[in-house]
Amino acid sequence: MSDADSIFADDVELIKNATVLEEDHTPKQILCRDDVLDQYTSVFKPVYKGRPPQNAFLYGDTGVGKTAATKYLRENLEQDIERKNENVPKEEKVALNLVWINCENFTTGDHKTSSYQVAVGIVNRLRNKGNRITGTGYAPQDVYDIMYEELNSLEGTVLVILDEVDKIGDDDTLLYELPRSRDIGYVENIRVGVIGISNDYTFRKNLSPKVKDSLCETEIKFSAYDAEELSDILRARADKALYDDAYDQETISLCSALAYQEASGSARRAIRLLRRSAEIAEENGSDLIRPPHIRQADNDLEYGNIVESIVDQDDEKLYILKALAHLDSAGLTPARTRKVHTAYSQVVQTYKSESGRGPLTQRGMFNHLSKLVMFGFVHTIDRNKGVGGGQWNEHEFSDDVTPQQVKDAFENHNLEWIEMDLRGIHD
Known part of the structure; x- marks a missing residue:
């Protein structure tokens, strides 16, 4: 069977040696x-x-x-x-x-x-x-x-x-x-x-x-790479990994600039970005990696980075994020601390019913919730209605986090995603 007969083939091929863009590749020369x-x-x-x-x-x-x-x-x-x-x-x-x-x-x-x-x-x-x-x-x-x-x-x-x-x-x-x-x-x-x-x-x-x-x-x-050093590293990788007409100087410059701005000068991020950009260009039938391909690749990688960061959290923080995901899907965010704790408690009881371990107290949960705010996953709003109205906190996902990312993180963490209806929860 020829490539033309396969559903896995693309009309164009830009990558000639993908191993050069793998994380475990050791170059023959360490640049910069x-x-x-x-x-x-x-x-x-x-x-x-x-x-x-x-x-x-x-x-x-x-x-x-x-x-x-x-x-x-x-x-x-x-x-x-x-x-x-x-x-x-x-x-x-x-x-x-x-x-x-x-x-x-x-x-x-x-x-x-x-x-x-x-x-x-x-x-x-x-x-x-x-x-x-x-x-x-x-x-x-x-x-x-x-x-x-x-x-x-x-x-x-x-x-x-x-x-x-x-x-x-x-x-x-x-x-x-x-x-x-x-x-x-x-x-x-x-x-x-x-x-x-x-x-x-x-x-x-x-x-x-x-x-x-x-x-x-x-x-x-080891200090962070600057944009020029990232360009040197990417150019060396592209020379071995991509066909000559698959990229140009704009490709290298944009990948380097985005990695420098968004990932603290990470060569790993720049190389990932170059590879994903080439894959997207192939999928779109383009014979050249263009800025829209790089922008889309950057968005894809950012989504994946958030999921990986969520996966790294301990179980209690994962349960809080799941509670917020269901509250968000039900249109109940931003939610007061008490409501988040009620939702969190239902999540814990669902996942820990066999172990017999119960949820943390509201204060204990709030300590974990505060860490999620510090890590940038959750945004907390301080409400103050004055002497007569009282003060309280409300919580919602930050702009970088979505319920789908939390679901993906659960599945990557080998935890089943159990659907829950939290629309009846009250403050």
């Missing part, structure tokens, strides 16, 4: 990051020379090259060590083991990650599939003992890369012990280096002094 790459390379040099590794802490907003630079240097380090080992005596060969953990992947039901869960993840990275341990049922010290036993069975240097390390929060046991594991006596046969990567500027500030001393031996800040 010479300053931090020099610093970062110095962190890995001792490993290449067979010396004790350094610990490092990387921080900066999402999409500014922290993970890409780490992958790039990791691949180069592994390749250079392999070449070096081909030409030196056995006793001078360098042994390197890498363990990459994304701490966000080890969150529990309440959206929190602990040192315990990350230690379980490290164990399971080092074990065969049939010999892995579960995230429950072990005492914390037992898990740490198993982790150090697995690490100590390796040779040479072990680099543990903790991506999104800020997800660990206040439970910093692992961040203190792991970089000092040889000094403490937990391992003897290896030397452990730890690379912490964080999107949260404040996480570093809130680390305890003992953890800072262990983890932050070298600190590297």
Whole structure:
């Protein structure tokens, strides 16, 4: 069957290599990051020379090259060590083991990650599939003992890369012990280096002094890209990913400007925008990515970003948002705090009937509702009718949030969307 016979084919093809626009693509050259790459390379040099590794802490907003630079240097380090080992005596060969953990992947039901869960993840990275341990049922010290036993069975240097390390929060046991594991006596046969990567500027500030001393031996800040740097990065990606006549300078400039304005100079957002724009242009039968395609792509991505942000909220906040979604659909917003609490209580009782856990008090719910206001999901209106009329708050979705986005977030969160009729709710 030819492409012409398929319902999945487009009349035009603008993308020649989509993998270049994937998030996990590691370019052969990291652009616009010479300053931090020099610093970062110095962190890995001792490993290449067979010396004790350094610990490092990387921080900066999402999409500014922290993970890409780490992958790039990791691949180069592994390749250079392999070449070096081909030409030196056995006793001078360098042994390197890498363990990459994304701490966000080890969150529990309440959206929190602990040192315990990350230690379980490290164990399971080092074990065969049939010999892995579960995230429950072990005492914390037992898990740490198993982790150090697995690490100590390796040779040479072990680099543990903790991506999104800020997800660990206040439970910093692992961040203190792991970089000092040889000094403490937990391992003897290896030397452990730890690379912490964080999107949260404040996480570093809130680390305890003992953890800072262990983890932050070298600190590297990744600043946001400016519009010109985003253009350089996009042009390099477009050159490899798109056909030559599929884009022009206006394509690059507009994608870069939107990513700079709306996503704090995120290269990830710019690359996503370029890819989605190309897909929309293909769907519309255009042989060139034009500004309307880019604007539509920007709207699509913004919708998806809101959904992802909602998914990241804990269950109580999700239930409040669901309550507001039903109130909104029934034309009952803006709604007073009492009405929101009544709707929220019905949602909780619907979803938690089997567990027996009831809704929070109105005060407890209001604390979560205030966080949703701070995050930009909810808009609160202060009403004041004077001495005789009283004061109260009313709540509604912000301009960026819709009931459909909340529904999409529930489904992405593997929660069934149960329809509810809240038209009979009163203040």
